[in-house]
Amino acid sequence: MNLSPSIIIEYLPALMRGLRMTLLLSAICITTGLVLGFVVSLMRSGTSKILYACSTVFVEFFRGTPVLIQLFWMFFCLPVILHIDIGAFLSATIALSLYMTAQASEAFRAALLSIGSEQKDAVMALGLPRSTTLLHVILPQALIRAIPNLLSISVSLFKESALVSTLGMTDLMFEGETISSATARPLEVLTTVGAIYFAVGFPLTQIVALVEKRILRRIAL
Amino acid sequence: MSDYHFDFFYVVHGFARLMQGLVISLELTATAIGIGTFSGFILALATSSPNRLLSVPTRLFVETFRCTPALIQIVWFFYCFPMLANVFWSPFTMGAIALTLNLTAFNSEAYRAAIQSVPSAHRDASVALGLSKWTQALHVVFPQALRFASPVLVSNAIGLFQQSSLVAVVSVEDLMYQGKILAVETYRPIEAFTTVAVIYFALSFPISQLAARVERHYARLLA
Numbered sequence: 001m002n003l004s005p006s007i008i009i010e011y012l013p014a015l016m017r018g019l020r021m022t023l024l025l026s027a028i029c030i031t032t033g034l035v036l037g038f039v040v041s042l043m044r045s046g047t048s049k050i051l052y053a054c055s056t057v058f059v060e061f062f063r064g065t066p067v068l069i070q071l072f073w074m075f076f077c078l079p080v081i082l083h084i085d086i087g088a089f090l091s092a093t094i095a096l097s098l099y100m101t102a103q104a105s106e107a108f109r110a111a112l113l114s115i116g117s118e119q120k121d122a123v124m125a126l127g128l129p130r131s132t133t134l135l136h137v138i139l140p141q142a143l144i145r146a147i148p149n150l151l152s153i154s155v156s157l158f159k160e161s162a163l164v165s166t167l168g169m170t171d172l173m174f175e176g177e178t179i180s181s182a183t184a185r186p187l188e189v190l191t192t193v194g195a196i197y198f199a200v201g202f203p204l205t206q207i208v209a210l211v212e213k214r215i216l217r218r219i220a221l
Numbered sequence: 222m223s224d225y226h227f228d229f230f231y232v233v234h235g236f237a238r239l240m241q242g243l244v245i246s247l248e249l250t251a252t253a254i255g256i257g258t259f260s261g262f263i264l265a266l267a268t269s270s271p272n273r274l275l276s277v278p279t280r281l282f283v284e285t286f287r288c289t290p291a292l293i294q295i296v297w298f299f300y301c302f303p304m305l306a307n308v309f310w311s312p313f314t315m316g317a318i319a320l321t322l323n324l325t326a327f328n329s330e331a332y333r334a335a336i337q338s339v340p341s342a343h344r345d346a347s348v349a350l351g352l353s354k355w356t357q358a359l360h361v362v363f364p365q366a367l368r369f370a371s372p373v374l375v376s377n378a379i380g381l382f383q384q385s386s387l388v389a390v391v392s393v394e395d396l397m398y399q400g401k402i403l404a405v406e407t408y409r410p411i412e413a414f415t416t417v418a419v420i421y422f423a424l425s426f427p428i429s430q431l432a433a434r435v436e437r438h439y440a441r442l443l444a
Binding site for chain 2: 060081166204
């Protein structure tokens with residue numbers, strides 16, 4: 001078997017374009033998912049039964065089905081229902097953002113549950129209004145406890161974003177598959193694609209592990 | 222909502238086909254879980270071995286599978302493994318290998334943490350009893366590590382069932398694949414994809430609930 005490494009150099013700019021798309025999509029979906037995830041976690045831990053039921057069904061459904069079917073559903077079914085053509089980018093963004101929302105909300109919920117009830121008593125004793133409680137007492141503590149989980153969910157989302165290639169979005173995975181079938185050099189091209197994902201994903205997981213260790217030490221104090 | 226008319230006739234008609242797909246999905250999942258539960262433990266022992274010749278390559282293996290998308294792993298095995306090894310196995314086999322290796326890598330991380338929580342007194346006891354290294358690993362460490370790691374192992378297994386849908390991309394005729402064919406052939410994407418999603422959900426959700434309940438039960442027992 002003869003390898004031709006020159007093919008990688010030739011197509012590297014195309015792969016980098018794909019990587020940029022992957023990173024852009026991941027960044028948008030992670031940001032949206034984090035914000036919505038916090039809101040959903042508040043809905044799930046609030047007192048309203050209706051909000052609790054709706055948010056629980058939403059979270060369980062997005063956690064209980066494959067991301068691939070979520071993407072397909074948003075791509076093929078949403079336009080039919082809404083009567084508008086939203087295109088691959090928007091449907092992929094919606095699907096991955098909602099998936100991220102469901103995952104992040106679970107991380108936030110676990111963090112909210114870990115805040116001791118004496119904090120709530122203290123807030124009540126101090127007579128703090130609800131908005132102050134939420135923004136200055138609950139949010140900072142929930143956030144710091146949820147950070148390790150949220151980071152590892154974000155890394156997973158970066159990996160899951162490869163699925164958007166099945167909708168024809170020109171991300172790293174799509175560029176890789178297209179080049180590999182056009183050049184009939186899957187070994188070189190697909191291995192390079194894997195290596196690029198690894199080169200981004202591995203440092204991120206190392207950072208997650210580091211942050212986790214630091215935060216655990218801080219909470220223990 | 223719009224004036225869309227739901228028509229489940231074709232989905233009902235094609236239900237047998239979806240069930241055939243589901244069998245393939247479950248076979249893939251069962252293979253990966255059956256092997257991955259044990260091989261993950263062996264791999265965890267290897268990654269924490271003091272012998273660097275053993276620990277460095279195995280760590281590299283684990284990190285490779287953890288830090289790349291499952292999709293590229295499956296596509297890579299489908300296209301590249303046959304070229305490298307000069308073998309031509311069915312897409313199902315290739316999918317099963319990729320998914321099993323993926324689960325093995327993730328399970329080994331769960332076991333690594335669990336092995337550390339086996340009390341060191343048990344090791345001392347094994348040494349005092351003169352147990353061989355293998356007996357100690359299989360009969361003292363493994364059963365306890367399995368129990369400590371079980372919450373993560375179960376959630377990995379549920380995750381794998383969902384990831385198994387990716388083999389549809391390399392035309393393994395699993396549930397996802399059959400759903401896609403049904404949607405395209407009947408021009409009924411909403412009915413077909415929603416049904417497929419509901420089937421995946423109907424299997425994942427009860428298992429995750431049951432696992433959470435069992436976990437809480439044990440947490441109370443230990444406390």
